[in-house]
């Protein structure tokens with residue numbers, strides 16, 4: 001099923017966007033089939049997606065360059081990128097920390113060039129405060145205020161439209177609020193709900209909550225939403241897929257949720273967009289709310 005605004009609409013950084021967006025990281029897997037990556041993005045736009053999450057360090061600029069080629073100004077897509085890491089070609093882990101203020105600035109410039117934009121609508125400062133993922137060591141342990149100073153300067157210069165935070169603690173978010181935070185991106189899903197206090201704080205502050213790994217991510221070893229028995233039961237009852245139930249639960253959970261599920265498959269893209277229309281009744285929501293939180297730390301580096 002298609003609809004004009006998947007999941008309805010909600011505010012994100014002063015823009016009204018469809019609540020079902022698209023996370024572009026999985027397009028890395030289409031490195032050898034650029035036409036397929038472009039076709040997938042075009043299909044997303046055709047189905048009403050107007051919020052796409054990306055990063056320069058997704059396959060060393062490949063994903064950004066695909067966005068730059070596939071998205072047209074008239075699509076009016078809110079592109080959200082992130083800084084705080086860089087590609088690590090040949091490394092055991094494909095990315096490494098790039099937290100220093102001059103690295104944040106350089107990364108914004110790289111994003112502008114590869115996306116072909118004069119201004120990136122939203123840029124998340126990807127901290128390394130909470131997992132899963134790489135942690136900061138040595139000169140990569142940088143004070144949040146020093147990073148917010150360069151992010152606000154970049155906003156004042158017009159190179160970025162708004163500032164978000166990612167992989168941040170509750171205290172870190174509270175501390176950053178005076179800088180004007182548009183959105184927060186931490187790992188969170190039906191099976192990984194350590195961030196409930198932050199979801200509530202974001203809702204109270206008018207901040208969009210844009211969880212990454214909304215399905216449990218693609219990395220093996222992380223708990224997957226679609227494996228959860230209560231999710232499978234609900235999916236059977238609703239004639240939906242478990243992934244769709246997990247995404248619909250997120251949309252029902254809090255009005256400030258925006259989804260960025262990642263996929264390299266057009267079929268899955270269409271299913272994720274259709275999840276925006278799935279209605280969960282009170283009994284189903286209660287059974288899903290009762291699913292326990294699973295440990296999600298994995299050795300990404």
Ligand SMILES: NC(=O)c1ccc[n+]([C@@H]2O[C@H](COP(=O)([O-])OP(=O)(O)OC[C@H]3O[C@@H](n4cnc5c(N)ncnc54)[C@H](OP(=O)(O)O)[C@@H]3O)[C@@H](O)[C@H]2O)c1
Nearest residue numbers: 023024025212213214215216217218243261262263264268
């Ligand atoms: N801020 C950060 O630090 C950070 C970190 C990680 C990710 N992100 C962003 O968050 C986005 C989402 O995270 P993610 O892509 O890693 O994880 P995810 O959305 O939780 O899961 C992606 C995995 O689920 C599969 N999938 C997607 N839709 C499906 C469906 N309808 N049915 C069955 N399987 C499905 C995908 O495989 P197929 O390709 O086969 O569909 C892929 O293996 C990323 O794309 C990225 O933009 C941000």
